[in-house]
Amino acid sequence: xxxxxxxxxxxxxxxxxxxxxxxxxxxxxxxxxxxxxxxxxxxxxxxxxxxxxxxxxxxxxxxxxxxxxxxxxxxxxxxxxxxxxxxxxxxxxxxxxxxxxxxxxxxxxxxxxxxxxxxxxxxxxxxxxxxxxxxxxxxxxxxxxxxxxxxxxxxxxxxxxxxxxxxxxxxxxxxxxxxxxxxxxxxxxxxxxxxxxxxxxxxxxxxxxxxxxxxxxxxxxxxxxxxxxxxxxxxxxxxxxxxxxxxxxxxxxxxxxxxxxxxxxxxxxxxxxxxxxxxxxxxxxxxxxxxxxxxxxxxxxxxxxxxxxxxxxxxxxxxxxxxxxxxxxxxxxxxxxxxxxxxxxxxxxxxxxxxxxxxxxxxxxxxxxxxxxxxxxxxxxxxxxxxxxxxxxxxxxxxxxxxxxxxxxxxxxxxxxxxxxxxxxxxxxxxxxxxxxxxxxxxxxxxxxxxxxxxxxxxxxxxxxxxxxxxxxxxxxxxxxxxxxxxxxx
Numbered sequence: 001x002x003x004x005x006x007x008x009x010x011x012x013x014x015x016x017x018x019x020x021x022x023x024x025x026x027x028x029x030x031x032x033x034x035x036x037x038x039x040x041x042x043x044x045x046x047x048x049x050x051x052x053x054x055x056x057x058x059x060x061x062x063x064x065x066x067x068x069x070x071x072x073x074x075x076x077x078x079x080x081x082x083x084x085x086x087x088x089x090x091x092x093x094x095x096x097x098x099x100x101x102x103x104x105x106x107x108x109x110x111x112x113x114x115x116x117x118x119x120x121x122x123x124x125x126x127x128x129x130x131x132x133x134x135x136x137x138x139x140x141x142x143x144x145x146x147x148x149x150x151x152x153x154x155x156x157x158x159x160x161x162x163x164x165x166x167x168x169x170x171x172x173x174x175x176x177x178x179x180x181x182x183x184x185x186x187x188x189x190x191x192x193x194x195x196x197x198x199x200x201x202x203x204x205x206x207x208x209x210x211x212x213x214x215x216x217x218x219x220x221x222x223x224x225x226x227x228x229x230x231x232x233x234x235x236x237x238x239x240x241x242x243x244x245x246x247x248x249x250x251x252x253x254x255x256x257x258x259x260x261x262x263x264x265x266x267x268x269x270x271x272x273x274x275x276x277x278x279x280x281x282x283x284x285x286x287x288x289x290x291x292x293x294x295x296x297x298x299x300x301x302x303x304x305x306x307x308x309x310x311x312x313x314x315x316x317x318x319x320x321x322x323x324x325x326x327x328x329x330x331x332x333x334x335x336x337x338x339x340x341x342x343x344x345x346x347x348x349x350x351x352x353x354x355x356x357x358x359x360x361x362x363x364x365x366x367x368x369x370x371x372x373x374x375x376x377x378x379x380x381x382x383x384x385x386x387x388x389x390x391x392x393x394x395x396x397x398x399x400x401x402x403x404x405x406x407x408x409x410x411x412x413x414x415x416x417x418x419x420x421x422x423x424x425x426x427x428x429x430x431x432x433x434x435x436x437x438x439x440x441x442x443x444x445x446x447x448x449x450x451x452x453x454x455x456x457x458x459x460x461x462x463x464x465x466x467x468x469x470x471x472x473x474x475x476x477x478x479x480x481x482x483x484x485x486x487x488x489x490x
Contacts, residue, residue, distance in 0.1 A: 059199040059489035061334035066206045080322035088168030090319040096176040103184040105290025107191035119348025122198040130192040141184035161189035172288045175236035180289035182247040201253045213242030266376030283398030288428035299439035320388045325405045331369035335362040336420030345423035352486035359421035367413040374409030400459040411473030418476035424490035
């Protein structure tokens with residue numbers, strides 16, 4: 001740090017310039033890359049930014065729609081097997097989300113480093129970051145899979161699930177654990193593609209994954225022609241098939257992207273030896289993101305524990321509400337991806353002002369779309385719930401919960417997008433702090449107060465959810481406007 005201060009005092013580049021330092025030790029021995037072309041200014045710059053935000057957001061929106069569709073279709077198919085099967089899949093997903101947070105965090109770090117390198121005109125560093133992330137992700141995922149596969153039933157028991165829910169959930173959870181290495185590689189490869197500005201390939205990969213998942217699961221769940229009906233095992237088979245295909249296609253995209261900054265990433269002649277400096281940078285950015293995800297997932301498990309103790313029907317209603325409410329999250333997630341990529345690339349190119357404008361524009365667009373979706377949840381909750389189940393008790397609890405969810409959409413949009421912008425800047429420690437504080441200090445507190453202590457049930461539980469996202473949205477609006485993230489070095 002003292003050396004950087006002395007260089008700055010002698011007229012070295014300012015904070016934005018230090019963002020373009022080489023990512024790896026090997027890069028120090030190469031001739032410097034040509035400087036990135038200056039960004040446009042004035043009206044041309046505004047047009048370029050608008051095109052950049054929406055060009056990056058719409059494939060991410062479609063990808064998230066496909067992911068949601070896969071979750072909805074899977075839940076609808078499993079829902080026909082009964083509340084125990086539906087609750088089993090829900091609690092298995094809660095455990096699985098906690099196990100894979102480390103790879104989501106690494107993907108965030110990888111996206112940030114790749115975006116900075118691409119913005120700075122250093123494709124070699126983008127490829128090096130991708131290779132190191134894949135190596136680290138593969139090793140960690142195999143360790144996790146081997147460690148947790150034998151303990152799947154115990155994990156579900158610890159969550160307080162009923163015996164029939166544990167029986168169904170164990171089968172599904174083991175299928176998830178077996179595919180953790182495949183999911184890790186796919187997440188990291190797609191993170192690199194997004195950092196390089198390619199959000200279309202992950203969209204196509206997700207579409208193919210959906211098709212194979214449903215094509216395998218449906219006939220095996222219900223029986224079709226000569227195929228026997230094997231119930232929840234059929235859903236697990238579809239999951240395995242879909243994740244296998246997604247992993248293969250994501251890695252193939254890295255290998256075949258000619259003309260892309262990532263072209264040649266998987267070449268056997270490329271450097272695959274561990275790079276301590278680059279691995280440290282991945283962990284410094286991805287570690288807090290993984291910590292944020294872990295804190296949120298643990299909080300979600302506690303959140304679910306409150307619902308589980310209200311009964312199987314209540315937990316099934318929570319799963320339906322969350323799955324349906326994910327519709328409103330899609331624009332926020334899509335514009336969050338756009339903000340992550342554009343903020344990282346603009347900072348890499350030395351233009352923090354353009355990064356700031358991209359963040360605000362992405363937030364405004366997401367808030368508009370999510371508010372419309374929230375209005376739909378307020379006006380038409382029951383028809384949506386009936387798509388999943390005909391159980392009257394589940395429908396009654398789900399309708400009340402969905403109306404509460406519809407109220408918090410504008411601030412949830414700000415929370416999604418501005419958190420993504422901060423991650424693109426590499427400021428994952430701030431998102432960790434805000435996310436953990438809001439989850440534990442707002443969501444769980446309000447959920448227990450209204451849902452358990454006051455006896456409001458599912459609507460009270462979801463008041464905690466709404467309060468959490470509102471608090472995050474307000475916090476991120478203040479942090480992003482303050483602007484210290486513009487000087488973050490990664």
